[in-house]
Amino acid sequence: MQQFEDSIYNLIVETSTNLPGDVRRAVAKGRALEDKATRSGLALTTIAQNIGMAEQQISPICQDTGMLTFIIHTPVGINQIEMKKDIYNAIVRATKNGKLRPNSVDSLTGENSGDNLGEGTPVIHFEQWEEDSVDVRLILKGGGCENKNIQYSLPAELEGLGKAGRDLDGIRKCILHSVYQAQGQGCSAGFIGVGIGGDRTTGYELAKKQLFRKVEDVNPIEDLQKMEDYIMENANKLGIGTMGFGGEVTLLGCKVGVINRLPASFFVSVAYNCWAFRRQGVLVDAATGSIKEWLYESGTGVSVDEGSVQQPEPAVVIAAAGNAGVTTEDASIAGAPAEIATAAARTDTAAAGGSREVRLTAPISEEDIRSLRVGDVVILSGEMHTGRDALHKYLMDHEAPVDLNGAVIYHCGPVMMKDEEGWHVKAAGPTTSIREEPYQGDIMKKFGIRAVIGKGGMGPKTLAALQEHGGVYLNAIGGAAQYYAECIKKVNAVDFMEFGIPEAMWHLDVDGFAAIVTMDAHGNSLHADVEKDSAAKLIQFREPVFK
Numbered sequence: 001m002q003q004f005e006d007s008i009y010n011l012i013v014e015t016s017t018n019l020p021g022d023v024r025r026a027v028a029k030g031r032a033l034e035d036k037a038t039r040s041g042l043a044l045t046t047i048a049q050n051i052g053m054a055e056q057q058i059s060p061i062c063q064d065t066g067m068l069t070f071i072i073h074t075p076v077g078i079n080q081i082e083m084k085k086d087i088y089n090a091i092v093r094a095t096k097n098g099k100l101r102p103n104s105v106d107s108l109t110g111e112n113s114g115d116n117l118g119e120g121t122p123v124i125h126f127e128q129w130e131e132d133s134v135d136v137r138l139i140l141k142g143g144g145c146e147n148k149n150i151q152y153s154l155p156a157e158l159e160g161l162g163k164a165g166r167d168l169d170g171i172r173k174c175i176l177h178s179v180y181q182a183q184g185q186g187c188s189a190g191f192i193g194v195g196i197g198g199d200r201t202t203g204y205e206l207a208k209k210q211l212f213r214k215v216e217d218v219n220p221i222e223d224l225q226k227m228e229d230y231i232m233e234n235a236n237k238l239g240i241g242t243m244g245f246g247g248e249v250t251l252l253g254c255k256v257g258v259i260n261r262l263p264a265s266f267f268v269s270v271a272y273n274c275w276a277f278r279r280q281g282v283l284v285d286a287a288t289g290s291i292k293e294w295l296y297e298s299g300t301g302v303s304v305d306e307g308s309v310q311q312p313e314p315a316v317v318i319a320a321a322g323n324a325g326v327t328t329e330d331a332s333i334a335g336a337p338a339e340i341a342t343a344a345a346r347t348d349t350a351a352a353g354g355s356r357e358v359r360l361t362a363p364i365s366e367e368d369i370r371s372l373r374v375g376d377v378v379i380l381s382g383e384m385h386t387g388r389d390a391l392h393k394y395l396m397d398h399e400a401p402v403d404l405n406g407a408v409i410y411h412c413g414p415v416m417m418k419d420e421e422g423w424h425v426k427a428a429g430p431t432t433s434i435r436e437e438p439y440q441g442d443i444m445k446k447f448g449i450r451a452v453i454g455k456g457g458m459g460p461k462t463l464a465a466l467q468e469h470g471g472v473y474l475n476a477i478g479g480a481a482q483y484y485a486e487c488i489k490k491v492n493a494v495d496f497m498e499f500g501i502p503e504a505m506w507h508l509d510v511d512g513f514a515a516i517v518t519m520d521a522h523g524n525s526l527h528a529d530v531e532k533d534s535a536a537k538l539i540q541f542r543e544p545v546f547k
């Protein structure tokens with residue numbers, strides 16, 4: 001198996017950088033359902049553009065390259081210990097080459113191993129089979145959507161849906177609830193794998209395994225096929241939309257599997273995967289280790305466009321999203337059709353205040369920030385500072401290494417590479433902001449920070465602080481790591497490298513970095529609105545459907 005290490009390296013690079021054909025078609029279908037002039041429609045356009053950029057540049061689709069999880073079938077007699085060593089070497093190489101972010105962190109000390117190896121990482125499941133070749137499948141599932149996985153123990157009482165019993169209808173309610181509770185935080189529009197039965201461990205395993213099915217396959221179990229169809233037809237009626245912006249498309253795929261359970265247990269486990277649904281596989285020659293066949297259709301040549309949409313420039317895509325409904329000219333910038341009136345009627349808070357495109361350069365004044373409203377698109381230039389969990393915790397009782405007066409904080413853990421000239425950004429999309437909810441308001445006030453960029457929104461504590469102190473929350477498009485990396489013109493400096501690359505504080509010079517105001521200094525939150533609206537819509541699914 002001399003070539004096995006190279007085969008695994010190629011598998012990792014392909015998985016991280018080239019979204020497979022079936023996933024691309026699902027994204028294209030989603031785009032066709034969404035009104036292109038809405039925020040969700042234009043977020044999908046950004047996503048589509050990012051998918052193309054990642055493939056072209058052979059760079060990570062999303063900066064969170066996830067938990068490397070392999071499922072491997074080998075003929076009897078193959079040395080699995082040697083295979084593991086080759087896999088480890090391939091992972092170290094892919095990390096060094098910026099195809100993977102160093103993502104393995106000591107849970108007690110917070111120390112990043114730097115090469116994706118460590119206790120429990122990567123995850124490798126070996127199984128034997130009667131075939132002659134080795135089947136290797138890999139999924140890179142990021143942390144934000146992993147945090148949205150959920151496990152139900154039936155019977156249960158579910159918010160909005162009432163009693164979920166130990167039957168198909170109870171399962172139906174759990175699945176709908178799982179989509180609802182994810183809101184936009186797992187980078188919807190997403191895919192779900194559902195595992196019925198097992199114990200808590202094997203239930204979740206089964207759910208994740210469903211994600212290895214092809215998006216377009218048909219469930220061989222009739223009841224489950226009906227369930228998948230039902231969920232695909234109805235989950236989008238929750239109106240959560242891409243990134244939780246509100247809209248027609250929340251779910252792009254649903255796969256349900258079943259295994260036996262104990263008499264006393266009835267688990268329904270849901271693995272939520274973001275649109276950046278990165279999984280691939282190879283069939284490998286057991287003697288040489290070379291790739292004989294790819295197991296999922298390549299993304300190359302498969303369009304994510306639903307046909308008529310032009311590909312606008314990065315800053316313009318989101319800019320048009322915020323301006324949806326303002327003028328016909330704005331819409332034509334993004335190549336969007338003239339459904340402007342509909343879009344205006346739907347842009348809720350933004351429609352009330354009117355949305356604009358605002359260009360700002362950091363540091364930003366309190367006055368400029370207070371003039372922003374939910375729905376406005378801010379195009380940022382100047383310096384921004386990355387900060388996520390480790391930094392926020394640190395800043396609570398320490399001073400900042402740089403002056404943060406009027407500053408912009410970006411919730412982002414980038415993929416970085418260093419050469420003779422210094423550091424370069426390889427991928428840099430936003431991370432889920434809600435994790436910083438306990439700290440964010442206090443830190444903004446303590447240091448005079450005026451803007452926070454992330455994804456998925458923040459809670460009431462931050463909203464109150466924005467109002468009191470004069471701050472704004474900007475939502476960037478989750479997973480659009482290449483799209484944003486292109487807006488970063490220079491890495492000025494870095495602090496706290498001891499936190500590891502994703503958690504360090506990177507000082508970045510940006511130009512044309514576009515994000516949408518989703519929480520403003522006037523007490524408005526698009527996230528709170530969409531959550532409330534989807535909670536009301538969830539109630540329509542209370543009555544039994546599967547008898």
Ligand SMILES: O=C(O)C[C@H](O)C(=O)O
Pocket residue numbers: 063064142143144145185186187412413429430431432433478
């Ligand atoms: O860790 C990250 O960069 C992002 C994470 O996957 C998230 O969705 O929050």
Ligand code: SF4
Pocket residue numbers: 062063064065141142143144145185186187274275276429430431432478479480
């Ligand atoms: S940032 Fe979004 S797209 Fe990237 S791994 Fe996290 S959930 Fe997925």
